[in-house]
Amino acid sequence: MTVGVSVDIHEKSYPGHSGARPVTALRNLRACIAPSEFCVITGPSGCGKTTLLNIIAGLDRDFAGALSFEPSDRGAPRIGFVFQSPRLLPWRTVRENVTLVLARDADRMDLEGLLSDIGVADVADAYPAQLSGGMARRVALARAFAIAPDLLLMDEPFLSLDAAAADRLRGLLLRLVSTRPATVLFVTHDLAEAVELADRILVLSPAPGRVVAALPITVARTGRRDRDALAALRAELARIAGHPIGPKYSENSIFTAK
Amino acid sequence: MAWFPAPLAGRAASLLSLLAIWEAAAWFAHSRLFPGAGAVLATLVDEAVHGDLLHHLGATLARVAVAFTLAMALGTAIGLAMGRSRAADTLLDSGVVLLLNLPALVIAVLLYVWLGLTEAAAIGAVTLSKLPTVVVTLREGARTLDRDLADMAESFHFGVWRTWRHVTLPQLAPFFLVASRTGLALIWKIVLVVELLGRPDGIGYAIQVFFQLFDVRRLIAYALAFVAVVLAVEWGVLQPLERRLARWRR
Numbered sequence: 001m002t003v004g005v006s007v008d009i010h011e012k013s014y015p016g017h018s019g020a021r022p023v024t025a026l027r028n029l030r031a032c033i034a035p036s037e038f039c040v041i042t043g044p045s046g047c048g049k050t051t052l053l054n055i056i057a058g059l060d061r062d063f064a065g066a067l068s069f070e071p072s073d074r075g076a077p078r079i080g081f082v083f084q085s086p087r088l089l090p091w092r093t094v095r096e097n098v099t100l101v102l103a104r105d106a107d108r109m110d111l112e113g114l115l116s117d118i119g120v121a122d123v124a125d126a127y128p129a130q131l132s133g134g135m136a137r138r139v140a141l142a143r144a145f146a147i148a149p150d151l152l153l154m155d156e157p158f159l160s161l162d163a164a165a166a167d168r169l170r171g172l173l174l175r176l177v178s179t180r181p182a183t184v185l186f187v188t189h190d191l192a193e194a195v196e197l198a199d200r201i202l203v204l205s206p207a208p209g210r211v212v213a214a215l216p217i218t219v220a221r222t223g224r225r226d227r228d229a230l231a232a233l234r235a236e237l238a239r240i241a242g243h244p245i246g247p248k249y250s251e252n253s254i255f256t257a258k
Numbered sequence: 259m260a261w262f263p264a265p266l267a268g269r270a271a272s273l274l275s276l277l278a279i280w281e282a283a284a285w286f287a288h289s290r291l292f293p294g295a296g297a298v299l300a301t302l303v304d305e306a307v308h309g310d311l312l313h314h315l316g317a318t319l320a321r322v323a324v325a326f327t328l329a330m331a332l333g334t335a336i337g338l339a340m341g342r343s344r345a346a347d348t349l350l351d352s353g354v355v356l357l358l359n360l361p362a363l364v365i366a367v368l369l370y371v372w373l374g375l376t377e378a379a380a381i382g383a384v385t386l387s388k389l390p391t392v393v394v395t396l397r398e399g400a401r402t403l404d405r406d407l408a409d410m411a412e413s414f415h416f417g418v419w420r421t422w423r424h425v426t427l428p429q430l431a432p433f434f435l436v437a438s439r440t441g442l443a444l445i446w447k448i449v450l451v452v453e454l455l456g457r458p459d460g461i462g463y464a465i466q467v468f469f470q471l472f473d474v475r476r477l478i479a480y481a482l483a484f485v486a487v488v489l490a491v492e493w494g495v496l497q498p499l500e501r502r503l504a505r506w507r508r
Contacts (some may be wrong), residue, residue, distance in 0.1 A: 057413045060489040081413040087406050091428040091506040100424055127506040147414070 002035040003077040003150040003184045003229070005056060009065035011208075012051060025051045026063070027208035038177065038184045040194040043204030046133040049187040050084075052209070053153045056185065057081055069151070071257045080144030080182070082157040086136040088143075095124040098143045110145065117179075118172065134165040141173065145180055152177075154186045158193070170196060174221065195233045197223050203237070213237075293475040310464070313373045313417075313485055316399045318460040321377075321449050325349040325384035326441060332385070333392025333437065338430075341400020362387040366455055375456040387448050392437045399433030420429065430502045439496055446488060 012026040025048040033039045041049055054060040055067060057079055069077050088097045099111065115121040120138050128136055135158060144152060158166040170193065177184060188194050194201050195217060202212040215237055219229055277295045284294030293301075305311035340347040366383040373379035375464075403426065411421040451461025461484050470476040 054409075058482065059409050059413055079413065081410070083410065084405070085406070087410040087426070089424060091503075092424060100416070100420065129507065143414075227369070 001074070001150060001172065002004070002181050003074075004035045004037075004070040004183065005031075005033040005151065005185070006068045006070065007031050007052070007056065007065070008067075009052075009055065009063055011065070012048070012055065012060075012063040013208075024208040026055075027121050027210055029204075029210045031202060031211050033185060036181055038186065038190060038197060040129055040186045040197045040198035040201045041204060042191070044203060044207060045189070046205050046208045047204045048209035049204060050155055052157050052204075053081075053187060056151075057153055061202075077150040078147050080147055080149030080152045082137075082140050082144045082152070082154040084156045084159055086128070086140040088136060088139055090128050093127055094120055094139050095126050095190070097139060098130070098146050101143055101147055114142055114145060117176065118145070133168065134161055137161065137169060138172070139171070140249055141176070143178060143202055148180065149182050152182045152184045155186065157186075158188075166193070173197070191234055191237065192230065195230055195237075201237060229252060291474050293474065293478065298474055298478050298482065302483060304311075305479055306435050306483070311480060311483055314459055314464045314480065317457075318449055318453065318462065318484065319328055319487065321384065321453070321465050322379055322442075322446050323458065325388065325449065326438075326445050327383050328381070328385045328390055329388035329441060329445070332436065333389050334396050334434070335464070336389075337393040337396025338400045340379065341397040341403075343422060347397070350393075354393050358390040358394070363451060366397075366448075366452045370456045377457075380452045383452050384445055384448050388441050388445050391444070392441060395437040395440075396430065399430045403429055411412050428503075433501065435496070435500055439492075442488065442491065442496075446484065 007029065009029040010025060010150075011028075011224045013024040029048075029052065033241045045051055051060065053062055055059065058076075065180065088094075089100070093098065095111075095115070098115065102111075104245050105188045115124055118138050118140055118141055120135065123131060123135060128139070131139065144154075152236065159171050161169065174197065186194075186197060187199045193257050201213075201217065202211050203215070204210065215233075217224070218235065219233070223229055224233075265328075271302050276370075284297075285294050336350065340350055362383070362401045365379075367385050369383045372384070386399040407429075408421070411425045416425065449460070450462035450465065450476070453460035454466045457463050461480050462479050465477055468474070468480070
């Protein structure tokens with residue numbers, strides 16, 4: 001069962017190192033993500049996107065504000081996390097990396113099916129150092145889906161892959177989410193990626209981050225590869241985010257400008 | 259692949275040529291004080307079968323085992339604490355530096371003076387001499403632990419035991435191996451000194467006796483017996499363990 005997420009963060013700051021002033025990463029950030037929603041979070045570098053995911057994952061409890069999941073009566077939700085780098089254990093095989101996250105042996109029933117769905121069954125006995133970047137990311141994806149997550153947190157999971165590989169993995173992710181439903185929070189800089197995947201895009205401000213715009217994508221996923229539709233969505237997104245799009249901005253991102 | 263053992267034939271050849279050089283040198287020296295390899299090996303076998311060699315060897319090995327285990331366990335615990343907590347590091351650092359630079363001979367003499375010529379003093383002295391190098395090595399290991407992998411383990415609810423076994427321990431394994439290897443070499447040298455100073459048995463004690471008798475043949479035979487055991491541990495335990503732990507590396 002998928003869960004909804006509500007966050008209301010008054011302030012999250014990091015202590016400054018050796019006498020430096022503390023850095024405020026997030027301030028007055030409010031967001032509600034509906035069950036089964038595919039929500040993409042985007043914003044300029046350093047606006048606290050990763051911090052937000054860490055707070056939702058429970059890795060960071062040192063913040064002022066509230067975090068809740070709905071329905072709230074079912075206890076802690078199962079959260080799958082796909083990090084920016086695959087973060088596999090190099091001394092464990094692919095299969096061991098995936099089974100290690102399972103609490104009980106009984107959960108292993110469908111594991112082989114999952115491994116072959118994700119295309120890593122053939123390398124299940126290999127060590128991560130033997131895998132290509134794309135394969136390592138597939139394994140990270142398999143690990144997150146192995147726990148049958150209610151909520152999937154993804155922090156630029158396809159960064160530094162070549163375009164074709166990233167494209168295949170996005171397709172795989174959409175197929176997986178359609179057969180194994182989960183609420184998804186997906187952080188990316190890549191606007192085309194955001195538009196391709198999202199039900200709704202949340203735009204964060206520069207640090208300290210807060211939500212400055214929310215853009216529901218109503219076009220069906222199949223229509224999003226159309227250049228004109230994409231251009232219109234990009235323009236719309238740029239307009240509500242308050243950032244101009246011009247030639248000095250890179251093709252894929254409105255945020256990485258110098 | 260540097261961790262593969264040299265082929266057995268090469269190893270045997272190098273051992274045999276050493277023995278040949280030894281034998282030739284002894285033949286030229288032609289002295290009771292420089293026995294040849296054959297004479298020493300014959301003495302070694304004779305002492306093992308009829309003499310006290312096995313008794314002394316056993317006593318020394320038992321001391322090495324106890325001191326090694328104590329030094330590794332305590333040193334690992336202290337090293338991990340110092341690597342992970344700045345307060346522990348500040349508190350214990352000067353003690354570690356002091357021990358690191360205190361000669362083993364001084365530690366042994368002091369402990370014999372304070373605790374008497376006892377087994378506890380002997381093993382304590384060896385353990386204390388080895389302890390600081392284990393601490394320093396494992397502290398380095400604890401400092402290099404990967405924060406990202408720890409976060410991964412926490413987000414997937416690994417819990418204390420699974421995190422220790424699958425995330426932390428494999429990262430510490432190389433440091434643990436280095437500490438064991440240098441530890442074994444250091445400990446058995448110190449054990450002999452401690453035995454020579456104040457124990458009624460052990461290889462160190464036997465060497466003292468043979469030194470007073472100028473019995474070089476037995477002296478070398480006893481030392482060789484111990485070297486053989488250390489080599490067996492190195493080839494039979496440490497190197498296979500190292501290969502096993504490194505098999506995930508490309």
